Amino acid sequence: ESLDAVENDGRIFGLPYNLEGYGLVYNKTLFEEAGIEDLPKSLEELEEVCLLLQEEGILPFYNAHQEWWTLSMHSFNTVLGVKEDIDGYIEDIALGKTSFGDDDYLYRWLDYIRLITDYGQPDPFLTGYTAQLEAFAGGQAAMIQQGNWIQDVILDLNPSMEMGLIPIPIEAEDNHRIPVGVPGYWCINNRSKVKEEAKEFLTWMVESDIGRKYQAEEFKFIPGYSDYNVDQYDSLSGEVVSYIQEDDIYGWYCTKMPVGFTNSLQGTIENYLEGFISKDQMIEQMDRQLRERFSN
DSSP states (O other): OTTGGGEETTEEOOEEOOBEEEEEEEEHHHHHHTTOOSOOOSHHHHHHHHHHHHHTTOOOBOOOTTSHHIIIIIITHHHHHTOSOHHHHHHHHHTTSSOGGGOHHHHHHHHHHHHHHHTSOSOGGGOOHHHHHHHHHTTSOSEEEEEGGGHHHHHHHOTTOOEEEEOOSOSSSOOOOEEEEOOOEEOOOTTOSOHHHHHHHHHHHHHSHHHHHIIIIISOOBOSSTTSOOTTOOHHHHHHHHHHHTTOEEOOOGGGSOTTHHHHHHHHHHHHHTTSSOHHHHHHHHHHHHHHHHHO
16 A cells, blocks of 8 residues: 555556554553553543543643644544545535534544543643653653654653554544554656666665665664565554554545645634634534635
């Protein structure tokens, strides 16, 4: 699936950068201190975990709502990723045949973002990515919504930290999947005068022993290629690899939304979480924003 976005008529136009997966990253030590043995598999169980953490004086979540992509892309993708026909889902809403409000997943997502906000630090819309990671590495909260790309940063800040990754509880039953996708692709400019040299470099990067060593050991990249040894990965990358091997994954489909939709969604989410609009009003705005951008 790593080639889906760059394959057309049997031709491949890009090389997958790597694979990344995300969900709820949790501090294993803080979970143990709160006596949490069973990882949450539903929104109800997640709230129970939050209450247990609070009883021990541990802040459940540290949110980075200032970063629009954490809410309007990554978390919202949990609604889109579980769809069998994502293009049809988007088109039906855009054409007025259905509404976001007809989707049970959408309501669970709204309950999810409300929950992590209510059990998080004050003023999350003033907190960015760097501050979130620093707080999490410092043990100021038990959970954050992020992915395996934070592994090196966290372990640089706190080398002894033990982390785990659990799915965002969007599915009503048997919630066991995480979103996994390709964050970017290496592509060659067709006007370049050194196309062959560029191809040679990319080939060296993914096939040579040195290139593979750097991708695996230095960058902690999970390769988007089938002939790599992935048994060597640890911490968050190792957990994502386990989800991939078990096929407990779904795709990154937020980029299929019309241009500008996810950006406009951030303001709508903030108004909802700050209490300026109701859940129904938010859904109405989402429908309108999608239809306006789809028609353009």
